[in-house]
Amino acid sequence: MLVILPMSSASSDSMPASERLSKLLCLIALAAGLIAGARPVLAETYPAKPVKIIVSTSPGGITDIAARILGAHITDRSGQPVVIDNRAGASGNIAMEAVARAAPDGYTLGFASTGNITINPLLFAHLPFDPLTDLKPVGPIGMVPLFLVVNGSVPANTLSEFVAYAKAHPEKVNYAAAGAGTTPDLAAREFARRAGLNLVMVPFKGTHPATTAVITGEVQATFVSIGPYIEFVRNGALRILAAATREREPYVPDSPTFAEEGFPGFEVSTWFALFAPRGTPDAVVEALNGYTRSVRNDPDAKRRLESNYIDPLNLTAAGFAALVKADAIKWERIVRLTAARLN
Secondary structure, X not given: OOOOOOOOOOOHHHOOHXXXXXXXXXXXXXXXXXXXXXXXXXXXXXXXXXXXXXXXXXXXXXXXXHHHHHHHHHHHHHOOOEEEEEOOOHHHHXXXXXHHOOOOOOOEEEEEEHHHHHHHHHHOOOOOOOHHHHEEEEEEEEEXXXXXXXXXXXXXXXXXXXXXXXXXXXXXXXXXXXXXXOHXXXXXXXXXXXXXXXXXXXXXXXXXXXXXXXXXXXXXXXXXXXXXXXXXXXXXXXXXXXXXXXXXXXXXXXOOXXXXXXXXXXXXXXXXXXXXXXXXXXXXXXXXXXXXXXXXXXXXXXHHXXXXXOEEOOOOHHHHHHXXXXXXXXXXXXXXXXXXXXX
C-alpha cells in the first residue's frame, strides 16, 4: 500500500531538526498503522467473488472427492461459489503449473496430493515451475494410507502369493498409477525393489481411471486409498493384499500390514491440501487455512470425510509448510533408491 500524506505549507527549512524528526516519525507510524489495519480488513472481506480450485486429478478419485468436500465447505461458510476445475495429466504438473502462473489474489487455487508437490521436482528435470517455491502451502484437510489391491481374478490371496506369482511371471505383472512419479507409482516401485520384482507400470490420467482399470481386469494391481472403492472390495472385484500402515486399519481389520507380511517400515500415506500461487497475501492464506482447519467441524463435510476414510489433519499454514519440507526429504530418499527419473 502506498500512503501519501500532505505536507505543511510551512517551510521545512525553517523547522528545527528535532521537530522535523518528530513529524517524520509520526508519519511513519501513521503509515504503518494504515498498512497493518488493512490486513484484517482483507481477511474479513475475502472471498468477495467466486473462487476456482484447480484439481490435479480427474473427477471421481480421492483427491477430487477431497477437493469437492473442501469446496462445498468454503461455499457454505463464505457464501461465495467455489468452482472445481479438474486438469489431470503429467502427474499433476498441468494443474499445478496453471496455479503457479495464476494471479496471487486468492481466487485461483490448487488442490494437490503429496506427490504433486514433494515428488515431482525430484523426477522431472525440466519443469517450467517449481512446486516447492512457486506454490504457497495453505493447509491440508486430511490424509489417507495406501493399500496394495489386485483384481479379484489375480491368483494371489496374500502378499506372499502375489510376490511368488510376480516372480514366476517377470515383466508380465502390471500395476496402474495416475501417471509416472505419483505416490502410488513410487510406492509400487519401492515395493518391487524390496521384493525383488520386475513390475510394469501402466499410466492413467487420474487415480479413478487407474483403479477402474484394475476393477475391470485391464490391469492387475495398484496402490490406492481404499475409501471410494470399498464396495468393490466387499463384492470381490478388488482384493486387498496389504495396508501400507503401521497398524491395521479399523475399517478393514482383516487386511494385514506390509510389516506383518515381511516388509517392516513400509508405510505410505498421502495428504490432500490447498495451495496458492507464490505472492498470495498472508491474510488471504490465513483466511483459507481457517477453512481447511474448520472443515472437520462441518457435519456434512465430516460425514463425507469419514465415509471416504480420510483422516483429518489440523495444521496451521506454517505447520503444513514444515510438513511439506519434511516429506520432500523423505521422498528424495525413495526416488534415489528406486532410481526413478522421468525426463
